[in-house]
Amino acid sequence: xxxxxxxxxxxxxxxxxxxxxxxxxxxxxxxxxxxxxxxxxxxxxxxxxxxxxxxxxxxxxxxxxxxxxxxxxxxxxxxxxxxxxxxxxxxxxxxxxxxxxxxxxxxxxxxxxxxxxx
Numbered sequence: 456x457x458x459x460x461x462x463x464x465x466x467x468x469x470x471x472x473x474x475x476x477x478x479x480x481x482x483x484x485x486x487x488x489x490x491x492x493x494x495x496x497x498x499x500x501x502x503x504x505x506x507x508x509x510x511x512x513x514x515x516x517x518x519x520x521x522x523x524x525x526x527x528x529x530x531x532x533x534x535x536x537x538x539x540x541x542x543x544x545x546x547x548x549x550x551x552x553x554x555x556x557x558x559x560x561x562x563x564x565x566x567x568x569x570x571x572x573x
Contacts, residue, residue, distance in 0.1 A: 523571065530569055534561060 484490075511517075534541075538558065545557035566572050 527565075527569075527571060530565065534565075 485493075541557050541561065542554055545552065545560075546554075
C-alpha cells in the first residue's frame with residue numbers, strides 16, 4: 456500500500472518528465488484516411504442535426520404536440536388523481552423499480568388505448 460501512495464505522489468513529477476521528453480517530438484497526427492473519415496463523419500453528424508432541427512421547425516412539431524396535449528388533458532385528469540395509489544400498488548409487486556416506471560407504463564397504455572400517437 457505504501458508503494459502505491461509513493462507512486463501516486465510521484466506521478467506529477469513523472470508526468471512532467473514525460474512531457475519534457477515528448478516536447479521535442481511533433482504531436483501525433485493520424486494518417487490521412489483517418490482524418491478524412493473523421494471530417495466526413497463529423498460533417499454528416501452536423502448536417503443531420505441541422506436538417507432534423509429545420510424539419511422539426513418547419514413541421515411545427517412543438518405546436519402539434521401542444522395541440523395534442525390540449526386534446527389529451529381531459530383524458531389524463533382522472534388518472535392524475537390516483538397516481539400515488541398506482542405507484543404504491545406497483546411497488547407491492549416490485550420494490551426495486553423506480554417510482555416513475557408505473558407512470559411510463561400508464562403512458563404507453565393511454566397512447567395505445569386512445570390512439571394518441573396518431
